[in-house]
Amino acid sequence: MPYRAPLDEYNFLFDHVVGLDKVRQTDRFEDASDDLTRAILTEAGKLCEEVMAPLQRAGDMTPSYLENGVVRTADGYADGFKAIAEGGWIGMSANPEFGGMGLPMTVTTAVNEMMSAACLSLQLAPLMSQGQIEALEHHASDAIKDIYLPKLISGEWTGTMNLTEPQAGSDVGALSSKAEENGDGTYRVSGQKIYISWGDNDFASNICHLVLARLPGAPAGTKGISLFLVPKYLPDENGEAGVANSLKVVSLEHKMGLHGSPTCVMQYDEAKGWLVGPEGGGMAAMFT
Known part of the structure; x- marks a missing residue:
């Protein structure tokens, strides 16, 4: 069954359940307007439907394997990850100082859920980077932040x-x-x-x-x-x-x-x- 991103459901949750309107009232997220978050969900939905979902079966039919100490990834996964990275989806909630979007974690979580539903095997790659980015932002030295955060956020x-x-x-x-x-x-x-x-x-x-x-x-x-x-x-x-x-x-x-x-x-x-x-x-x- 082809994947269809549940955009209406997420917009309903934003508007009537999780209280995203209160988050938008803060200075930090005042630019995360309703129009912006709807546009972000729409674009993320397209990525999930058109790029990630078709890779779901490919990951099981041509799985990753180890060759001479290097992991060779499933067919199409490199291009799929490139699309995720170029869209800025890895650094959705990351600090804009290092190339992130600086969006509320609520929005990032919704996009991550859609990606997980479309192709969990691939989505785990940016998810791991997101966890590391958050840890480094809060606990790493400035020297480490300057070297690692821009490259992790960009997907390089x-x-x-x-x-x-x-x-x-x-x-x-x-x-x-x-x-x-x-x-x-x-x-x-x-x-x-x-x-x-x-x-x-x-x-x-x-x-x-x-x-x-x-x-x-x-x-x-x-x-x-x-x-x-x-x-x-x-x-x-x-x-x-x-x-x-x-x-x-x-x-x-x-x-x-x-x-x-x-x-x-x-x-x-x-x-x-x-x-x-x-x-x-x-x-x-x-x-x-």
């Missing part, structure tokens, strides 16, 4: 979130990944993470991993967890993707569905990373 680089380990699933506090200082403001991050959605792809020039790990002497449990930004390629002096970092995709998880979305086992072997947020504040920073 993509983001992931690394929590789960083989022995630490719902009990995240049991994780054993570790980080040690290099003495220059960077850290050596080591450990294995599993179930990492879009842990790699063949269309972004860099994949930026947010990794939960434990510093030496950190207390047990979640209070001892810190957050680190660990890119696949280390930025050079110009802020572009440079030399490869010491991390790799070990394998892809075998799943009953969502075959177009590569769910990776990631290995970090003293990979270079940067602390995001305070020591021991990893859980709060990751889930901002």
Whole structure:
């Protein structure tokens, strides 16, 4: 059955259920008028119907696979992600200072829901970047923001979130990944993470991993967890993707569905990373 974006339903929710009119009365979102949000939903609906929905079956028929350490994505997914990125949909709620639209999260959530209904396997890629963007906006240093946020928002680089380990699933506090200082403001991050959605792809020039790990002497449990930004390629002096970092995709998880979305086992072997947020504040920073 072809996908049809439920625009009328979302506009009804905006007007009569969630109180978007009150959000529009704030200084921050005063430009998010009814006409603007309706136009945004309309354009997002077209993307979902015409670009993303046709990729749903392609993701299951020609799933992602690992080749020589690089994830090869499903047929059409690179073009689909390019359409998402060029439309500005990754940075809908991101800070305009770094290229985002600065729209209310309510609008972003509606668009994300439509994209998920059209093709969840592909939509998880921009969703992971959105989660990283929000964490960096709130907790990263200005230097990290200047390098990473414009590229994540534009879709040139993509983001992931690394929590789960083989022995630490719902009990995240049991994780054993570790980080040690290099003495220059960077850290050596080591450990294995599993179930990492879009842990790699063949269309972004860099994949930026947010990794939960434990510093030496950190207390047990979640209070001892810190957050680190660990890119696949280390930025050079110009802020572009440079030399490869010491991390790799070990394998892809075998799943009953969502075959177009590569769910990776990631290995970090003293990979270079940067602390995001305070020591021991990893859980709060990751889930901002």
